[in-house]
Amino acid sequence: MFLPDFQAFAPTSLDEALALLNKHGAEGAMPLAGGTDLIVRMKEGALRPRILILLDRIPRLGIIEATGGRIRIGALATYDQLMHSDILHTSAPILIEAAGNVGSPQIRNRGTIGGNIANASPCADTIPALYVLEAEVILQSVSGERRLPIASCFKGSKESMLCSNEVLTYIEFPIPKQPENFFYLTSGQRRALSINKLSVAGQISFAVEETVTDARIAYGAVAPTVLRGVSVEAFLIGKKLTPDILEISSELAQGEILPIADIRSTAEWRRHVTGVLLKRGLASIAAKNKKSESIIELDNKQ
Numbered sequence: 001m002f003l004p005d006f007q008a009f010a011p012t013s014l015d016e017a018l019a020l021l022n023k024h025g026a027e028g029a030m031p032l033a034g035g036t037d038l039i040v041r042m043k044e045g046a047l048r049p050r051i052l053i054l055l056d057r058i059p060r061l062g063i064i065e066a067t068g069g070r071i072r073i074g075a076l077a078t079y080d081q082l083m084h085s086d087i088l089h090t091s092a093p094i095l096i097e098a099a100g101n102v103g104s105p106q107i108r109n110r111g112t113i114g115g116n117i118a119n120a121s122p123c124a125d126t127i128p129a130l131y132v133l134e135a136e137v138i139l140q141s142v143s144g145e146r147r148l149p150i151a152s153c154f155k156g157s158k159e160s161m162l163c164s165n166e167v168l169t170y171i172e173f174p175i176p177k178q179p180e181n182f183f184y185l186t187s188g189q190r191r192a193l194s195i196n197k198l199s200v201a202g203q204i205s206f207a208v209e210e211t212v213t214d215a216r217i218a219y220g221a222v223a224p225t226v227l228r229g230v231s232v233e234a235f236l237i238g239k240k241l242t243p244d245i246l247e248i249s250s251e252l253a254q255g256e257i258l259p260i261a262d263i264r265s266t267a268e269w270r271r272h273v274t275g276v277l278l279k280r281g282l283a284s285i286a287a288k289n290k291k292s293e294s295i296i297e298l299d300n301k302q
């Protein structure tokens, strides 16, 4: 497999990159971040951009900062940077869990959070975590800035809402009330290099009496885009995470996903495992917050 010919520009400012994309976007120019998706697809012959705009010399696109109760992450932040961020350890550990699940050390050193979003795969590791953090994506073009909720960024599998002249610059989200009450669980062929078969993410807040006050659930790789678990979320509000409630949540989850059957798994298997992972994730949060006997831990086989 050989790379097709292309011309590369290496702008050193965002304005320069946006001007280049504006000029060459219609001819099929594409931004390049870590290259772990784009270069592979070019080698396979699936994509043939004649012009690449390298983003890695633009200042500040690799930042991770917290201000005014919000986190801002630059699109060029790599998985390795996410995993070693003190800010995320305290304020959004779910993203550290998601980043740690990606590929291999080589991919975690090169691959970026912006590339993961722009690539728009329903299997992508950071996207379900960003759904439950209710993140916003900031897109910049020569005409200015626009913000999209992460859940509005995707048209379908591998189809994002980004325009050809836009750069994804930052991802922002409010710090969750109880950042430690999260889970991110996956099922797949790991520890090999193949990507997830499916994933379930959750971020929960409780009142003092162990009653759920806010529930955010997302499912990866069980529909053409990542899905928010709206039925489960609505059901959990005001409830305690008892075994009965976990069982009903698991059934609701299986009813609100749209899995396909393919070479990797059957739809039935994906439905069943999604329910199991949701139940396991909620049980782990219940165990962490356990104060009364009404909350019990599930054993690992359930």
Ligand SMILES: Cc1cc2nc3c(=O)[nH]c(=O)nc-3n(C[C@H](O)[C@H](O)[C@H](O)COP(=O)(O)OP(=O)(O)OC[C@H]3O[C@@H](n4cnc5c(N)ncnc54)[C@H](O)[C@@H]3O)c2cc1C
Pocket: 030, 031, 032, 033, 034, 035, 036, 037, 038, 039, 040, 055, 075, 076, 101, 102, 103, 104, 107, 110, 111, 112, 113, 114, 115, 116, 117, 118, 119, 123, 124, 125, 126, 162, 166, 167, 168, 169, 193, 194, 195, 196
């Ligand atoms: C062996 C292997 C294992 C992998 N394992 C995983 C895994 O476990 N989990 C997972 O989620 N992914 C995995 N991936 C996929 C890939 O590594 C990630 O999706 C990665 O985050 C892509 O980021 P990148 O910076 O390399 O993007 P690139 O390859 O540079 O770009 C990907 C796409 O996004 C566009 N793009 C990139 N940055 C921007 C931007 N800032 N603004 C606008 N458009 C942009 C590019 O034009 C291109 O279309 C794997 C890939 C390989 C090769």
